[in-house]
Amino acid sequence: MTQTTLQDIVIVGGGTAGWMTAAALSRLLQNKYRIRLVESDEISTIGVGESTIPMIRLFNHVLGINEDEFVRETKATFKLGIEFEDWNRVGERYMHGFGKFGRDLGTVEFFHYWLRAHLAGRAPDLERYSINRLAARASKFMRPTDEVKDSPLSDIVYAFHLDAGLYARYLRKYAEAHGVVRTEGKIVDVRQRAGDGHVASVVLENGDAIAGDLFIDCSGFRGLLIEQTLQTGFEDWSHWLPCDRAWAVPCELASDLLPYTRATARPAGWQWRIGLQHRTGNGHVYSSRHMSDDEAAAILMRSLDGKPLAEPRLLRFTAGRRNKAWNKNVVAIGLSSGFLEPLESTSIYLIQSGIQRLISLFPDAGFDAADIDEYNRQGDFEIERIRDFIILHYHATERADTPFWNHVRTMEIPETLRRKIDMFRSHGRVVRENNELFTEIGWQQVLHGQGVRPRAAHPLAGLLDDAQLADFLGTTERVVGKCVEVMPSHKEFVAAVAKAGR
Ligand SMILES: Cc1cc2nc3c(=O)[nH]c(=O)nc-3n(C[C@H](O)[C@H](O)[C@H](O)COP(=O)(O)OP(=O)(O)OC[C@H]3O[C@@H](n4cnc5c(N)ncnc54)[C@H](O)[C@@H]3O)c2cc1C
Missing domain, CATH: 3.50.50.60 (FAD/NAD(P)-binding domain)
Structure with missing residues (x-):
């Protein structure tokens, strides 16, 4: 043939x-x-x-792009995760940090040991065991290094704002x-x-x-x-994701250069803030069934961190x-x-x-139709799992303060998402199917951050006795904390990369 x-x-x-x-x-x-x-x-x-996710680094690598040059040319900053504010309840915040949590300890993942201690009231927030999340809180950044063996400094996982x-x-x-x-x-x-x-x-x-x-x-x-x-x-x-419009506007940079994206819930949607080298990008995503364009624009414009640098632009989507x-x-x-x-x-x-x-x-x-079908099948699977993850942020909430939040909290959700939530409620487990994009710990952070609570910890997290568990968690927390102390500020790091090209 x-x-x-x-x-x-x-x-x-x-x-x-x-x-x-x-x-x-x-x-x-x-x-x-x-x-x-x-x-x-x-x-x-x-x-x-x-705002990107860490996979973009693989794209750059395949293209043979020099990362420092890329950062300079796109006025990029580094991103360690996303902070969600007011999503579960007004006044609460949590972060979805990239990368690993804690240390490996054999039988079950770190999250389950933490969960066991946390459910017993004997462990602080999950954040204390993540180099990404702690560094983000402290506005610090560096690329991962293997200089110290088994150090959390080798676990830093990042993307870019560009x-x-x-x-x-x-x-x-x-x-x-x-x-x-x-x-x-x-x-x-x-x-x-x-x-x-x-x-x-x-x-x-x-x-x-x-x-x-x-x-x-x-x-x-x-x-x-x-x-x-x-x-x-x-x-x-749109019956699951009713937001269908966004106002976008850049503004002058705030004094601090945050190494994470901020996503703040609003009465009928949410607002993003993304700090670049030369400006902050802002946008207000909202449901036009629940809020007028004028009100949405006003909310965005009055919550900017600096002077607007352009007129806001309205974007429509489904x-x-x-x-x-x-x-x-x-x-x-x-x-x-x-x-x-x-x-x-x-x-x-x-x-x-x-x-x-x-x-x-x-x-x-x-x-050949077989190739085309396979392309579509893989793509459908991928986007549907990402869709579920996004729906989770809206649906798993205690907010009942506006018609929008009442709608998303009480709506029917896809069966695939329902199963994930039920599994987590049982013993904090997340099963990642077929290499779906978001990792177990990504789901666990958002499920926990949105207030979903497991009934019990993974039974095998009980393989450690209480003293061993306390020692393991305590040492991990101390080591992660010490590592963050030695990291430079994000602002300094970006300035050094930008300067190196001059
Ligand atoms: C509110 C909002 C916020 C977003 N934020 C993020 C984010 O933080 N992170 C992220 O990963 N993604 C984000 N996205 C998505 C991201 O913007 C898009 O995925 C990305 O820009 C790709 O757009 P595109 O190239 O497909 O389309 P477009 O940017 O719309 O480009 C279309 C191109 O087609 C050309 N074209 C169209 N019609 C014709 C014609 N008749 N003849 C010739 N040329 C034509 C146009 O000239 C243009 O060059 C966001 C999107 C929205 C709406």
């Missing part, structure tokens, strides 16, 4: 998704394919998307240097092949047609190819996913494939994971 390789790849859209895809394909396909990217200066990119516009520009430079050809122009028509309906070319306003074998739709919410042309359909999740992210010869990556609000900063990661899956299931010109 002969195999026909495809030749021409056309990426539609030059936002974060388009340029991440262009950069990755230009590197990984080694100039064996022609890659073109079409974007319109008339249609602006979404321009937000500033300027989305600068990031797209940085990746564009990279992709063009690796052979991607950019065409500026507004696509006004899409031609399909007779017979199978595959996209044959996109037609620009000036009449030029750009033909391709594989099209990657990175055109944002409009889904120019995947939806407007192929009418793939969308599964709407939570959900495309019925098929890959349909015929079109693969939707980025906002065209679906959207989950940025509560756990997962959209840029989902772009990365879409690219990764495309590479592993890369088609030839035959576009």
Whole structure:
């Protein structure tokens, strides 16, 4: 049997998704394919998307990007986790820190030993055993080091806060240097092949047609190819995630440079604060069924840490996913494939994971249905588990102070999430299926932070007697605390990286 390789790849859209895809394909396909990217200066990119998760470091690594240069070019800061304020009850806060908690001790995970002591009133907050969370509280940061054997300093796990516009520009430079050809122009028509309906070319306003074998739709919410042309359909999740709008505005930097994202619950949604080197990014995500645009804007503007640097921008969206992210010869990556609000900063990661899956299931010109189905199956699983995690933050709450919180607290939730909550309520266990994105300890932190309490600890945490348990937890807490003491401040660390490039 002969195999026909495809030749021409056309990426539609030059936002974060388009340029991440262009950069990755230009590197990984080694100039064996022609890659073109079409974007319109008339249609602006979404321009937000500033908080990431640690997987972005793998993306940088695959691209061979120098991290210090990346931090300088995107005005990035470092991120150790996300702080949630007022989510379970007004006045309460907790953090979802990346990385490990405590130390390994054989039979069960650290969390279960802690839980046993905590349920007996003999252990402080979980935070005291996490290098990420303690360092975040102290506004400290350094990259992990193996200099001291078995030290929590080797467990630091981080991501970045970055300027989305600068990031797209940085990746564009990279992709063009690796052979991607950019065409500026507004696509006004899409031609399909007779017979199978595959996209044959996109037609620009000036009449030029750009033909391709594989099209990657990175055109944002409009889904120019995947939806407007192929009418793939969308599964709407707004009954679980009613927030459908956001106001976004940058403001002057506050004096402290926090190494974490702040997510503060509001009467009908929540507000983000993300400190970059040159400004703070802010946004108020809310449900338009429960709050007017004017009220939402007013809440955001009166809670800024510094002077606004622009007029606030209104963004509209619907939570959900495309019925098929890959349909015929079109693969939707980025906002065209679906959207989950940025509560756990997962959209840029989902772009990365879409690219990764495309590479592993890369088609030839035959576009085998088995490959396409597998791509869609894996993507559906991944985004549905992330969706559940985000719903958890809303649903597991004691808040009953507004119609919005009453709605999310009492709504029906997906069965998959119900099972996770029930398992945790039983003995604090979380079962991570098929490499789903968030780790056991990620779920455990949020479940605990949102006030869900296990009835009992893991029975095998009782393998240690009380004295052994107290000794183990006490030593761990002291060691983590000492490690944080020696870390530099986040502000100093960022300044040193920025200065090194001058
Ligand atoms: C309120 C909000 C906050 C967010 N915060 C985060 C966050 O903290 N972390 C995170 O990971 N993600 C976040 N995201 C998501 C993140 O912004 C997006 O995943 C990311 O920017 C990718 O967008 P995109 O490239 O798919 O689309 P866009 O940025 O919309 O780009 C679309 C591109 O398509 C082009 N285009 C469209 N139509 C045409 C046409 N007819 N002809 C030619 N070109 C065309 C446009 O010119 C543009 O270049 C957030 C999103 C929202 C809405």
